Amino acid sequence: MAYVVTDNCVDCRFTQCVAVCPVQCFHADETMVYIDPDNCIDCAGCVEACPVGAIDDEFNLPDDQRYWIEKNRERAAILPRLTGTMDPLPGAEARKAALGL
Amino acid sequence: MIVSKENGKVISVRGNPDQPFTKGRLCVKVNNYQERVNSTDRILYPMRRTGPKGSGLFEQIGWNEALEEITTRWKEIAATSGPKAILPYSYLGTQGILNGLNVGDPFFNKLGATISERTFCDSGACTAYTMTIGHTAGVDPESFVHSRYIVLWASNTLTTNSHHWPFIDEARKRGAKIVVIDPYRTRTARLADLHVPIRPGTDGALALGIIHILFRDGLTDADYISQYSIGADELAERAAEYTPAMVADITGLSAELITELAHGIATSQPSVIRIGVAIERQSGGGQAVRAISCIPALVGSWRRPGGGLLQLPLWAFPVNWGAFIRPDFIGPEPRVLNQWKLGEALTDEMPLDPPIRSLMVYNANPMAMAPEQGRIAQGLAREDLFTVVSEHFLTDTARYADILLPATTQVEQEDIMFSWGHFYLSYNNRAIDPMGEAISNTELFRRLAKAMGFEDPCFSRTDEEQIAQAMLWDAPQMEGITVERLKREGFARLNLPSADEYAPHAQGNFATPSGKCEFKASMAAEGNFVLGLFRQGYDGQQSGEPIDPLPHYIAPQESRFTNPVLAARYPLNLITPKNHAFLSSSFGNLPHQRRHAGEQPVVMHPADAAKYGIAAGERVRVHNDRGTFEAIAQVTKDIRQGVVVAPAGHWASLNSGGATVHAVTSSRYADMGAAPTFSDTLVAVERC
């Protein structure tokens, strides 16, 4: 019952999502961000904000992407909460271009 | 909301990033609004019942046939039993000044039908609030960034008012403390700095305990009190009875916590209290709101932006209510019937002369949201009751219709909207043509009026003409706002001081008879009443029960302290908050929101679960003498022991056992404004 960060965030980590999230749901590691599903209020604000379309409603995920639901939960639980945006990872723009975005 | 369409079809919706309050975010209820619009379950044509009542079996008919059948029946009923035998039933399932609360009022006032007293939401609080500080919008929700101490009293803001949260969070970043008062550790309470897990139905005692401490510890703003209030000495005397020890006993909170709250509210200025609807939904809800409404004036919070009380921003909007209600059409001796009493009114429980022979439901789903669900179903099943329902979907109520009419959604109609949550007037541009043969409520009542032969020009007003009449455009708040601008930009902030400056009661100016904050309410002399807005504009035949002009605590009727005999059989206190994914019962049938909400849950404390042998995830029966519903047990320490939580809004027809929470709630009123008493319900929970 939440929004989920998926593949496209890996090695991008643009973090515009963090700025729009009203409840500070995002947690980060060295490669990407994750949503804490217990705090997410399903407002969808981050979906529009993400420049690489990495975030979606968990109900919309195709079967081969559903593992992200658990992964977001697990990683968010142990990683520090982001309180503000960060610089994108080096190579984020290149990755975005590679994604055709 | 920005609507994207392709070939005349809505394909997605999103928030408007330019809207300063919502900032581009919608919410889980409407993120997928296109699914509501395009749902294959939509009712798109007028229909006539073909199977037994409640079976949901219908055949398609034409609009002319439907209108003919409805008005022929109504004319016959009016001629033989009198028009009072017809009852309209509606609330705010559709929002908007045109299509919302009052859209049918001119028609039914003209018809002479029974007046529907609609006290679904905030009526109790409005009566109490009006008596104390008048019909003020209170604190601008955006001014909360300036607040130093924010009390969300019975408000699960992240579920029911989520766009307000960033302003609250910003205040916290600037050093404010956030307190949530709620028996349940809601998602909002989890994010607060302090959660006050009060026993349900005891908010009035807590407020009086706080007032006690304010006087006892010299925390009041004597200057503000002497200039801008009346009745402080009497209030002090009254509050003296509510010692922290006694209040701790009633509320289940520690005296230290109550003291901390009182000191926080008084010393961290400006402090603000945001009250939620749950407060009024208890036997002493009105007096609880009275007591709470006194607090900001006692400590002088109103002096600065971000200080005071927030209940309903709607009061800021200069809506031309009269043009939409037409109370002048009401005959000399109308009959008023409160909507909570529907079950009784449709059955033998309430002898009525004439009895209700026809019911018209629009913008509402009483089977899901009104109490005594079983009795309502029994009434709706009456063969001699002619029921007309205008709807998007075959709701639990619509299933019982004799004639079912197709209604448009927000994207298929034009409207202008005030707000319950901010100071922006919005324009609802129609995005697509109506689906099928669906029509807006305004069109519905134009057609009905014509078929009834009502000739007053108000019944043929176009939507455009109604929009032109919707507001008091000359009011100072409307300066610079025109229909053209609204159509183009979608929204406009009322012409009020900015959120950084807005302090409407810095110098009193309360809209009470004395112009002051009335701790001792002069309006109490007239007794209990419901605002005309909630009664089709009618101010007569008010219940007038005596009201103590000073706030006091009224205990719940169903609790182990006040009714141990009942509590021996039904030991748990049920509360029925809003569902995160539904808007009351709207969206309760849509796949996305249903998946989010899951099956009807009942949340209980581990000690209670253990006591009744219930494991997490198990199906249980929640019941009392009024009825039973089934739910899935969730076991967590987020709820107080002795209290269970079952969110309302699930549909009975989609829930195992065919009933939901309102099967067990009562139609008893709270002390003011005919508010319901849903938080004053004892139940037992057992394994299925």
Ligand code: SF4
């Ligand atoms: S959906 Fe809303 S609450 Fe959830 S992570 Fe995205 S921005 Fe945050």
